[in-house]
Amino acid sequence: MKKDIEKILLDEKTLAKRIKELGQEISNDFMGEEIIMIGILKGSSIFLADLARQIDIPVYMDYMVVSSYGNSAQTSGVVRIIKDLEENIDGKNIIIVEDIIDTGLTLSYLRKSLMARNPKSIKICTLLDKPARREAEMVIDYKGFEVPDEFIIGYGIDYAEKYRNLPYVGILKREVYE
Numbered sequence: 001m002k003k004d005i006e007k008i009l010l011d012e013k014t015l016a017k018r019i020k021e022l023g024q025e026i027s028n029d030f031m032g033e034e035i036i037m038i039g040i041l042k043g044s045s046i047f048l049a050d051l052a053r054q055i056d057i058p059v060y061m062d063y064m065v066v067s068s069y070g071n072s073a074q075t076s077g078v079v080r081i082i083k084d085l086e087e088n089i090d091g092k093n094i095i096i097v098e099d100i101i102d103t104g105l106t107l108s109y110l111r112k113s114l115m116a117r118n119p120k121s122i123k124i125c126t127l128l129d130k131p132a133r134r135e136a137e138m139v140i141d142y143k144g145f146e147v148p149d150e151f152i153i154g155y156g157i158d159y160a161e162k163y164r165n166l167p168y169v170g171i172l173k174r175e176v177y178e
Contacts, residue, residue: 001163004176005153010145010169015127018144019047022125023054025142026095029123034058035093037125038085040110041065042164043099046125046156049145051097062087068106079109093128094119100128100147104136126176128152128169145169151177 016037026035034057039048041063052059065083094114101107107124114122132149151174153159154166159177 001166004163005166006150006173008170009147009152009167010155012167015144015169016050017049019124019127020054020172022142022144023051023056026051026125027056030057030093031123032057033093034060035049036060036062036087036097037095037097038114039063039097041083043156044097044127045178046164048097051125060087064110064111066106079106081110081113089114089117089119091118091120094122096122096124098124098126099155100130100152101126101138101140102130102133104134104138107138108136122155123133127155129155150175 003142037052037059039045039061048061052061061082062085064081064085065082067082068078078153084089096107096110098107111122111124122140124139126140127144128147129140130147130149151159151172152169153163154169154173156164157169158164159172164171
């Protein structure tokens with residue numbers, strides 16, 4: 001797999017430091033309250049686990065599987081909810097946890113869908129933000145890092161279900177996905 005990596009953008013130490021800071025921010029913002037962290041699978045799984053361990057208020061976790069990519073390098077523009085929440089979020093503080101936000105179309109759709117369920121609040125937390133590709137207006141409440149308009153993999157982020165297990169965030173060589 002290492003031969004497929006053009007460059008490492010964020011190493012393990014850099015990721016751990018920023019995730020700890022995000023956990024402290026969330027803990028401070030919701031002190032005295034409970035939150036439900038909604039992990040968007042599969043990409044957010046590693047980030048969500050590490051982030052949850054850095055939060056020192058009551059945290060509940062639920063997961064959704066939402067797809068707009070399939071095995072393609074480009075979004076299809078069609079959002080499908082493959083697995084919905086198991087918990088009722090009415091009156092609850094929600095934090096949607098994403099691995100990466102690029103066009104924002106999937107997250108915009110998801111946020112609107114969840115707002116219809118009457119939560120107390122919805123915040124968005126992403127490990128990576130790729131604003132160069134943004135097509136939907138988006139407020140990101142907790143952001144780990146801004147990344148360039150490259151094909152990002154590692155630390156939960158895949159290409160065709162590979163590279164999720166890399167302990168760092170890197171850029172995939174163009175010849176791998178073209």
